[in-house]
Amino acid sequence: MNKKGRAWHFVVLAVLIVAFAATAFAGVSYRYGDTKTVYVKGAADIRFGIDIRGGVDVTFMPTDGYNATDDQMTAAQTVIEDRLVGLGITDYESYIDYNKDRIIVRFPWRSDETDFDPQAAIDEIGTTAQMVFRKGSAADGEQILTGDDVNSATAAYNQQTGEYVVQLELGAAGAEAFAAATTELAPENGVISIWLDNVAISTATVREAIVDGHAQISGSFTAEDVATLANQINSGALPFALSAESYSTISPTLGARSLEVMVMAGIIAFVAVGLLMILRYRLPGAIATLSLLGQVAATLAVVSGYFTVFPGSTLTLPGIAGIILGIGMGVDANVITAERIREELAKNKTLDGAISSGFKMGLTPIIDGNITIVIVAAVLMGAFGPTNGLWARLFSPVFYWFGPSTAGTIYSFGFTLLTSVLLNFVFGVFATRVMIRGASRIKALRSPWLYGGGKTAYKTPKLPFVANRKKFYIGSCAVLAVILLFALIGGVTMDVEFRGGAVITLGYEGEVDTNALQSTIGDATGQGNMTLQTGVNIAGNKTLTVTLPGSQTLSTEQLDALLAALNEAYPDNAFTQDQVSNVNPTIGKEFLFKSVVAVLTAGVLIMLYVAWRFRRIGGVSAGAMALVALAHDLFIIFGVFVILRIPLNGNFIAAMLTILGYSINDTVVIYDRVRENTVLYGKRMPLAELVDLSINQSFARTLMTTITTCLALVVVCVVAAVYRLNSIFTFALPLLFGMVSGVYSTICIATQLWVGWRLRPRKK
Helix, strand or coil, X not given: CCCCCCHHHHHHHHHHHHHHHHHXXXXXXXXXXXXXXXXXXXXXXXXXXXXXXXXXXXXEEEXXXXXXXXXHHHHHHHHHHHHHHHCCCCCCEEEEECCCCEEEEEEECCCCCCCCCHHHHHHHHHCCCCEEEEEECCCCCCEEEEHHHEEEEEEEEECCCCEEEEEEEXXXXXXXXXXXXXXXXXXXXXXXXXXXXXXXXXEEECCCCCCCCEEEECCCCXXXXXXXXXXXXXXXXCCCCEEEEEEEEECHHHHHHHHHHHHHHHHHHHHHHHHHHHHHHCHHHHHHHHHHHHHHHXXXXXXXXXXXXXXXXXXXXXXXXXXXXXXXXXXXXXXXXXXXXXXXXHCCCCHHHHHHHHHHHHHHHHHHHHHHHHHHHHHHHHHHCCCCCHHHHHCHHHHHHHCCCCCHHHHHHHHHHHHHHHHXXXXXXXXXXXXXXXXXXXXXHCCXXXXXXXXXXXXXXXXXXXXXXXXXXXXXXXXXXXXXXXXXXXXXXXXXXXXXXXEEEEEECCCXXXXXXXXXXXXXXXXXXXXXXXXXXXXXXXXXXXXXXXXXXXXXXXXXXXXXXXHHHCHHHCCEEEEEEEECHHHHHHHHHHHHHHHHHHHHHHHHHHHHHCHHHCHHHHHHHHHHHHHHHHHHHHHHHHHCCCCECHHHHHHHHHHHHHHHHHHHHHHHHHHHHHHHHHHHCCHHHHHHHHHHHHHHHHHXXXXXXXXXXXXXXXHHHHCCCHHHHHHHXXXXXXXXXXXXXXXXXXXXXXXXXXXXXXXX
16 A cells, blocks of 8 residues: 555545445335335344344243253254244244253244234243144144154165155054054055144155154255254154243334434434544544444444345344444544644654654554454353354353353344454554545645644643552542442342343333232232332333342243233233343353353453563563453442442443453553553663653543543433433443543553552562
8 A cells, every 4th residue: 555645545435435334324225116125235124133123032941850852952942943933933043052951042023013922922932842744735634643653753864865864763652553554555655744833844755654663754855954854853752841941021112212212322422423533633533533434334234234245143232332332432543543643743743754653653552452352342242142153162161161141132232342343443444544645645635733733732741640659549449448338238239130030011001009019910920029110111101110029030821910910900001011031040140150251251361462462561460450450440330330229230241341341452552652662762761750651642542532432422321311221321321430440440550550560679
């Protein structure tokens, strides 16, 4: 690439970004009558999660503690998937935990669904499959066998005929019945059909009588076909029924409104950050805003399937929050570059020289900072994503023992965060640099003032951080002591995600008597001492939230009985089910433990990276002190949850992991400046003075990146609070405090501890 650039580089790339953004948001399609042909997918084609579309997330297990084999679990999963397809639901997710005999299923409501009955949906896909062999191909044909008569069905390859086949082994009674039926049908090449839940899954021609209890089904099958058919047949002989040990549901009305609110928050955040960048950095700020538009559009394009090489991904509300957070964090590369250019101009360098030096000196901290975010996003996706995903396989040695306790909302947040960071290299680094170089070749845009120079050029402050480090330690210890005191006195509240239990949110009309309702609900569920709380949801409708005591849960039958009892006793209130979270206590504890391990894993990986990357300035000590500062930030987030009485849940873990990446990003930038100044000044400058200089030189960048990120989070907090989007508010608010703490701990804790360690008296 020509380092001096060309004017047309700026114009062409700017036009390409705008054009790409337009197609990524709107897509490219053609409509003829009622037929719509999509050529390029846009935002409207994104596959949204059940927290937006509404749907069900359920974990099935064999009843009565039955110890199922791996083949039986696979067969049960096949039955569930077949039933979902039969119900017209093809956009589902399913995972098996063979170690703990669990099947996790997540599916949205059908687009044409009007009667949203989650209990009926769970029962419909989780009941024992009914397998029947019939004479002929009609559904009313004479029954020959049931699934109970089949001991096993095995996928195999017939070496003689070169065909994939399914081999059946029948029980004694089944072999006798099958012998009689095939003896009757063989002379005329009659047909035997196999039905699963009244749906024909196979039809076979009888060529000879089968009297030994061993049959073979052949045809134009592939290896995948016979494996599926064998699983389907085996499912009919399952000796166990499935029960919904944990499940959560949400109505589509709440999800649709949540999507509107989050999109609005994203637009406001983008405009606010863009204006701030333009006011602060002038032309580089305007170019950064254009690059940010490309980054956001590309993130949505990856999610929607705009690029055919990517299959697309499910987008949830936390995923959208990740995109908005990426808006604030995505300008970090632009901030570093712009600040470096301003700094070089302040040294009276020429415009071309300042741009060249700014790009060169700013690249290393950009790379180091973004890699730490990549580590965090990878851990999020590895711990809480699909078991067959890249990151899950990579981290399987760490999370294997927990099984596929997938959390689609957390995974989506990690996916959008990772995508934003990687795309930041494309737009925030490459595209920005090409456009700035190109713009600098346009005569009208060559004024140093447009790039931050002139009389208003930034001057490096001279704040004495190292001299005041003991004050910082005392202040931090005081804050941590207050948090610990709150935790000891008020206790720590766990959400049902971690402790297990049930929380049911019901919509209603008119006025209610909570005392009378408590009695009715207790009688219907057989539970006592539950907590009732009235409120208003995001759609503006009245709600009643019922929280069961401890870790008690409700079966789907009890939940049905509850809703029926309420509507029978209070018909004028028209109770409807908005949202349910019902978690088995064992599953909740496992999820909590897995979350803790995820945080520890991310912390260790970050420390190792910092230790390796800054080995020339005492990398091990730098990594260790950075880890202490990260622990400080995590405790601050914990304190926000404790003091505001927000239950610890998946949002808590997502916030903790995000702060790990964000806070270390700030620390890495300052460490990088220390490393640079060490080369420049060496032993000519005392260490304390060198660190103070490095912090002050990075101060403007640190402050600006914090402001842009916090600005995006403030927008999310305000919008979520106004529209009562509690699930996002309880994530964004603690994260906002964590961001501020991250900046403070970088400047006042990590670097100061490192200085103190390096200056400690050493024994001879």
